[in-house]
Amino acid sequence: MARVILESITKEFDGVRAVSDLSVSIGDGQFVTFLGPSGCGKTTTLRMIAGFIEPTAGRVIIGDSVVSSPSEHVLVQPEERNIGMVFQSYAVWPHMKVVDNVAYPLKFRRMHSRQRRERAEQALAMVHLDGLADRYPHQLSGGQQQRVALARALVHEPDVMLLDEPLSNLDAKLREDMRFEIKELQSRTGLTIVYVTHDQGEAMAMSDCVVVMDQGRVMQIGSPMEVYEQPADQWVAGFIGLTNLLPCRVSESEDGVRGVRLGDAGNVFVPCKTPPGETGNGLLSVRPENIVISLPGTGAGIRAVVERATYMGHVTDYLVRVETLSLRAQIMGRVRLKIGDDVRVLLEDPIFFPAQRCATPTPMP
Amino acid sequence: MKRRVLQPTSVLICLAGITVAILVVYPLSSLMLKAFMPAGRLSLDSFREIFSARENYVAFYRSMFVSSVATVTSTVLGAFLAWVVCRTDVPGRRFFKTALAVPLLIPPFISAMAWLQLVGPAGYVNSIYMAVRNTWDPLFVIYGPWAIILVMTVSGYPLAYLVVRGGLERMNPEMEEAAQISGASVFKVMRDVTLPMMAPTIGSAALLVFGSKLENFGVPAVMGMPKNYFVMTTKIYKLIHQSFVIPNALSLAAAMSILLTVAASVVLLVTRRYLGRRQYTVISGKNVQPNIVRLGRSRRPVAAFCWLIVITTVVLPLAAIVLTSLTKAYGLPPVPQNWSLRNFRYVLFELSTARRGLRNSLMLAVVSPTVALILGSLIAYGSVKTKSRLGQALDVIANMPYSVPGTVFALGMILAWNKTVFGSLSIYNTFWILGVAYVARYLAYGVRNVGASLEQLDASLEEAARISGASWKWSFRDIVIPLVKPGLVAGWFLVFLPSLRELTISALLWSPGNETLGVAVYNLHEGGNITASSALAVVMVAAVFTANWVVKRLTKGQVGY
Numbered sequence: 056m057a058r059v060i061l062e063s064i065t066k067e068f069d070g071v072r073a074v075s076d077l078s079v080s081i082g083d084g085q086f087v088t089f090l091g092p093s094g095c096g097k098t099t100t101l102r103m104i105a106g107f108i109e110p111t112a113g114r115v116i117i118g119d120s121v122v123s124s125p126s127e128h129v130l131v132q133p134e135e136r137n138i139g140m141v142f143q144s145y146a147v148w149p150h151m152k153v154v155d156n157v158a159y160p161l162k163f164r165r166m167h168s169r170q171r172r173e174r175a176e177q178a179l180a181m182v183h184l185d186g187l188a189d190r191y192p193h194q195l196s197g198g199q200q201q202r203v204a205l206a207r208a209l210v211h212e213p214d215v216m217l218l219d220e221p222l223s224n225l226d227a228k229l230r231e232d233m234r235f236e237i238k239e240l241q242s243r244t245g246l247t248i249v250y251v252t253h254d255q256g257e258a259m260a261m262s263d264c265v266v267v268m269d270q271g272r273v274m275q276i277g278s279p280m281e282v283y284e285q286p287a288d289q290w291v292a293g294f295i296g297l298t299n300l301l302p303c304r305v306s307e308s309e310d311g312v313r314g315v316r317l318g319d320a321g322n323v324f325v326p327c328k329t330p331p332g333e334t335g336n337g338l339l340s341v342r343p344e345n346i347v348i349s350l351p352g353t354g355a356g357i358r359a360v361v362e363r364a365t366y367m368g369h370v371t372d373y374l375v376r377v378e379t380l381s382l383r384a385q386i387m388g389r390v391r392l393k394i395g396d397d398v399r400v401l402l403e404d405p406i407f408f409p410a411q412r413c414a415t416p417t418p419m420p
Numbered sequence: 421m422k423r424r425v426l427q428p429t430s431v432l433i434c435l436a437g438i439t440v441a442i443l444v445v446y447p448l449s450s451l452m453l454k455a456f457m458p459a460g461r462l463s464l465d466s467f468r469e470i471f472s473a474r475e476n477y478v479a480f481y482r483s484m485f486v487s488s489v490a491t492v493t494s495t496v497l498g499a500f501l502a503w504v505v506c507r508t509d510v511p512g513r514r515f516f517k518t519a520l521a522v523p524l525l526i527p528p529f530i531s532a533m534a535w536l537q538l539v540g541p542a543g544y545v546n547s548i549y550m551a552v553r554n555t556w557d558p559l560f561v562i563y564g565p566w567a568i569i570l571v572m573t574v575s576g577y578p579l580a581y582l583v584v585r586g587g588l589e590r591m592n593p594e595m596e597e598a599a600q601i602s603g604a605s606v607f608k609v610m611r612d613v614t615l616p617m618m619a620p621t622i623g624s625a626a627l628l629v630f631g632s633k634l635e636n637f638g639v640p641a642v643m644g645m646p647k648n649y650f651v652m653t654t655k656i657y658k659l660i661h662q663s664f665v666i667p668n669a670l671s672l673a674a675a676m677s678i679l680l681t682v683a684a685s686v687v688l689l690v691t692r693r694y695l696g697r698r699q700y701t702v703i704s705g706k707n708v709q710p711n712i713v714r715l716g717r718s719r720r721p722v723a724a725f726c727w728l729i730v731i732t733t734v735v736l737p738l739a740a741i742v743l744t745s746l747t748k749a750y751g752l753p754p755v756p757q758n759w760s761l762r763n764f765r766y767v768l769f770e771l772s773t774a775r776r777g778l779r780n781s782l783m784l785a786v787v788s789p790t791v792a793l794i795l796g797s798l799i800a801y802g803s804v805k806t807k808s809r810l811g812q813a814l815d816v817i818a819n820m821p822y823s824v825p826g827t828v829f830a831l832g833m834i835l836a837w838n839k840t841v842f843g844s845l846s847i848y849n850t851f852w853i854l855g856v857a858y859v860a861r862y863l864a865y866g867v868r869n870v871g872a873s874l875e876q877l878d879a880s881l882e883e884a885a886r887i888s889g890a891s892w893k894w895s896f897r898d899i900v901i902p903l904v905k906p907g908l909v910a911g912w913f914l915v916f917l918p919s920l921r922e923l924t925i926s927a928l929l930w931s932p933g934n935e936t937l938g939v940a941v942y943n944l945h946e947g948g949n950i951t952a953s954s955a956l957a958v959v960m961v962a963a964v965f966t967a968n969w970v971v972k973r974l975t976k977g978q979v980g981y
Binding site: 105107132134135136137138139142143144146148149150159160162163164207211217 | 883
């Protein structure tokens with residue numbers, strides 16, 4: 056187990072920047088997830104930690120040793136880095152039995168063949184594949200092959216375990232189960248894990264720390280709670296979870312409460328935190344589950360009309376119109392509203408992003 | 421630490437480069453030199469001479485004529501049979517499925533010999549007709565262009581059949597089902613969906629057939645040469661044999677080779693360009709059970725037609741050569757009192773050329789795939805995995821001897837080696853020129869097969885080994901080699917089978933004492949010893965059938981028919 060430090064690493068492919076000036080410090084035993092849309096550079100970053108890609112600039116440090124540093128002409132080969140890795144395609148070797156797949160890393164770590172088999176079987180037990188040691192990969196299901204790949208990545212007690220979208224080929228139910236299993240495996244072994252995914256559910260469920268990336272840059276680093284509840288900017292707010300992003304202008308209410316006014320006319324006032332001295336335009340982010348809807352007369356709030364109601368089981372998803380703005384709201388419980396109902400809405404925990412910060416590019420693929 | 425050392429792979433690829441230069445570049449450039457510099461300086465005299473003498477340029481038209489007609493007939497027949505076998509409820513379709521591919525195993529020149537015995541002037545059909553009608557006029561005489569087209573169709577339709585069948589088997593049946601659901605009848609589904617979607621596949625099948633017909637030597641040699649009907653390949657063959665009489669015969673042959681190659685390439689490029697624009701992504705990987713068309717009242721006629729094809733293309737020719745091989749003298753009625761095994765005793769134990777041919781062909785069939793595969797693997801690895809420029813260039817060059825007609829490549833070999841090089845080294849008139857030519861000719865199989873396996877090898881499989889701690893060498897040994905082994909095995913057999921029945925190259929490169937099986941059969945036939953040539957042909961066909969059967973079992977149906 057070891058820490059991993061990425062010191063302002065940059066990777067260019069034929070002049071195109073895939074990763075630019077990325078710095079992340081991953082503590083010993085931490086579970087860190089690189090999260091971002093496809094093409095954001097997260098897999099490139101992972102492969103630079105593995106040593107398959109040499110960074111154009113910057114340093115990669117695993118434990119106490121520098122493993123990649125083009126300026127110092129250092130590039131430790133992948134096989135010399137003591138890493139475990141789970142590939143998106145599993146990369147389970149079809150011509151080897153399960154146990155031989157798992158024991159393969161031990162072959163390069165001076166060990167008797169009896170001991171190797173023993174260790175491989177322990178690793179298989181850890182991923183609940185006891186008894187399948189002598190099968191061939193084609194006799195296993197996709198989920199089982201995934202576990203073989205996991206066992207192979209941890210059998211040699213690597214310093215770091217890298218996982219490259221390992222769950223994307225599994226069906227939905229299995230994917231959820233595997234999340235908890237990987238997390239549990241990590242807390243049992245104390246492994247340092249670097250995980251790459253575009254699925255925010257996976258990132259939220261497993262990570263100690265999430266690195267949100269877009270277009271080769273870090274957008275935010277923080278705990279799952281931080282990136283969800285205190286997104287650094289409107290891009291992160293929009294990428295992680297659902298949110299309503301409403302154009303607004305900083306203002307004060309008649310009684311001096313700071314907040315913003317929504318819409319073209321600015322008739323609707325919402326109290327919220329704004330940076331001191333800020334007076335311009337911006338965007339207000341309100342998560343659908345933070346919108347409280349009540350019937351007229353039963354509660355306070357802004358006047359709104361129900362435009363769409365979609366029953367989704369655990370919640371009901373509404374689209375409500377406030378003046379010219381449409382807001383998405385998700386309500387738990389048994390409130391039944393119909394299209395055209397007059398309602399009152401309260402916007403809770405709104406976050407204001409000033410306009411200049413909104414100027415950052417926000418293309419969503 | 422970062423190390424930039426000369427990797428062992430680069431050394432091996434360089435060695436492969438030198439070998440390919442000697443094997444491929446040297447003969448092909450010798451051919452070019454002879455064609456464009458007949459007297460030591462650049463001139464087009466040889467080409468001018470071809471187009472000024474009718475007997476020369478007419479061979480070009482004839483080649484185009486017989487190949488085109490045979491391509492149309494083979495493709496129509498092959499595509500129809502493929503549809504019948506894959507999409508209809510014709511009785512016995514499982515049997516037809518394999519039986520219709522069998523003619524591919526009979527070497528075309530043996531098929532030509534058999535057809536001469538069947539419908540030639542003194543063939544079985546005419547003999548029976550003359551005996552029954554008590555006349556001296558044969559029913560029909562078959563020689564020349566239409567005989568060539570007939571035999572080319574008989575030996576060419578299985579190729580089209582196999583290609584189209586493969587396309588039909590992989591075609592997504594939902595495409596046809598969607599048409600059916602839309603209300604189209606069985607016939608309209610075929611007309612509106614199946615046929616248009618298969619058009620590119622049928623087109624490439626036709627292209628394949630055309631290429632193989634244009635470069636075919638055996639059929640026009642058996643059926644055209646005796647009647648002075650020459651196509652390009654036989655004309656080149658004749659010119660080479662006249663090189664002691666006509667001073668510039670080799671230059672003419674070289675120029676004609678260039679023409680033949682250009683003609684084949686132009687057709688290939690034009691068709692590929694046209695097809696390239698209409699490639700549909702209809703091919704789904706899985707093998708699925710398609711809708712079966714109920715033939716209803718046509719069931720019996722269609723089955724009868726399939727039987728007719730199997731009987732005329734497999735049973736009758738084989739029966740003819742077996743009967744002839746058993747008769748004491750050619751021309752005697754093939755009745756039991758005229759039967760004997762004398763011909764077999766003669767070719768197997770008494771005739772030294774036949775025994776040498778058998779031994780040499782077996783040796784070539786083992787040596788050439790082995791060398792071609794080792795060399796091919798190096799080139800494929802260099803081009804697919806290391807992506808080095810040299811590797812990719814070698815990939816292209818290694819495919820050349822197979823892309824040019826066999827006669828052309830053999831002429832290149834003659835021009836390259838009919839003198840001593842490096843002091844006193846000469847492989848001309850030895851067994852080794854055959855070995856070298858076979859290896860060069862079939863190198864393409866090695867490169868393509870291993871290359872395809874390597875391309876399917878997901879990069880993450882090797883990366884997983886590296887991350888497990890394996891160095892490049894270990895990952896190559898433990899992961900790459902075992903995973904491409906099936907491709908290696910299949911490639912080996914793919915070279916083994918044609919090496920056993922080769923005639924085109926051997927016919928030009930053999931020398932007394934260094935015959936091959938094909939050459940021995942052909943020479944016996946040319947010398948008029950029809951019964952002995954039939955006996956040896958039976959031996960050859962039996963060897964090919966046995967080898968095919970063994971190969972099919974060993975590769976679990978991957979190679980063989």
